Amino acid sequence: MSKTTTDEEQRQSHRPGEPHATGTATLEGKYLTFHLGPEVYGIDIIKIREIIGIMPITPVPDMPDDAKGVINLRGRVIPIIDLRRRFAMQETPATDRTCIIVVEVVNGDHRHRTTGIIVDSVAEVATIKDAVIEEPPALSSGPDTSFILGMAKLDDGVKILLDIDRILGRQQSP
Numbered sequence: 001m002s003k004t005t006t007d008e009e010q011r012q013s014h015r016p017g018e019p020h021a022t023g024t025a026t027l028e029g030k031y032l033t034f035h036l037g038p039e040v041y042g043i044d045i046i047k048i049r050e051i052i053g054i055m056p057i058t059p060v061p062d063m064p065d066d067a068k069g070v071i072n073l074r075g076r077v078i079p080i081i082d083l084r085r086r087f088a089m090q091e092t093p094a095t096d097r098t099c100i101i102v103v104e105v106v107n108g109d110h111r112h113r114t115t116g117i118i119v120d121s122v123a124e125v126a127t128i129k130d131a132v133i134e135e136p137p138a139l140s141s142g143p144d145t146s147f148i149l150g151m152a153k154l155d156d157g158v159k160i161l162l163d164i165d166r167i168l169g170r171q172q173s174p
Contacts, residue, residue: 027150028130033123033159034101036084037092040123040159042152047164049102049114051122054094071100071116078102080116081168097121105168115168126159128152133161 031042032051052073057080059069066085070077080100084091100116107113136148147166152159 026130027133027161028128030125030127031152031159031161032101033126034119035121035123036087036089036119040157041119042126042128042159042161043101043103043164045125047103047105049104052100052102052116054098054100054118068118073102073116076114078114078116080118082118083167084118084120086167092120095120103164103168105165107165107169113168117164117168126152126154128154128159128161136160 030045032045032048033040033042035041055071057069057071060067063069066082068080068082068085070079072078082091098118098120099122100118101122102114102116104112104114132153133150134153136145136151147163149161149163152161
C-alpha cells in the first residue's frame with residue numbers, strides 16, 4: 001500500500017523558495033537568523049555549512065572592497081565577504097560575538113561555491129511560516145533589493161529574509 005503525504009508533512013519537508021506539491025511558491029521554512037547592527041536577517045538553513053568564530057583573514061590584492069580576503073578552513077581556502085560592506089553599512093570592530101557563517105551558494109554558471117560571510121552575531125534558527133512573510137517593499141529608485149526574498153513579521157520585530165545566492169552571485173571569484 002502506498003503512503004500518501006499530508007499537507008503538514010509536505011510543509012515540514014519543504015525547503016524555502018521551492019514550490020509546494022501544489023505548484024505554489026513559498027518561503028516558509030527554517031532560517032538561520034543573524035544580526036548586522038540592529039537589523040535581523042535570515043538565510044535558508046539549507047545554505048549553511050557551518051558557523052565559526054572570527055579568525056585571521058589573509059588579504060588578497062585587487063579584490064572588491066567587500067571581500068576581506070581568504071581563510072584556511074581545514075585545508076580549504078574560503079573567500080570571506082564582509083556583509084556590512086556589501087550592504088554599504090558602517091564598519092564596526094569585531095567583538096567576541098562576531099562570526100563567519102560559511103555558506104554554499106550557486107553562482108551564475110550553476111556551480112557550487114563555498115564562501116564565508118562576516119556577521120555581527122548569530123541569533124537562532126527560526127521556523128518561519130508563510131502567513132507572516134510579506135513581499136519586500138517596492139522601491140521606485142535607490143539600491144537594488146532583488147536579493148531580499150521577503151520580510152518576516154514576528155512578535156520580536158521584522159526579519160529580512162535574504163537570497164544568499166543572489167547576494168554572493170554578484171561577487172567575482174577570487
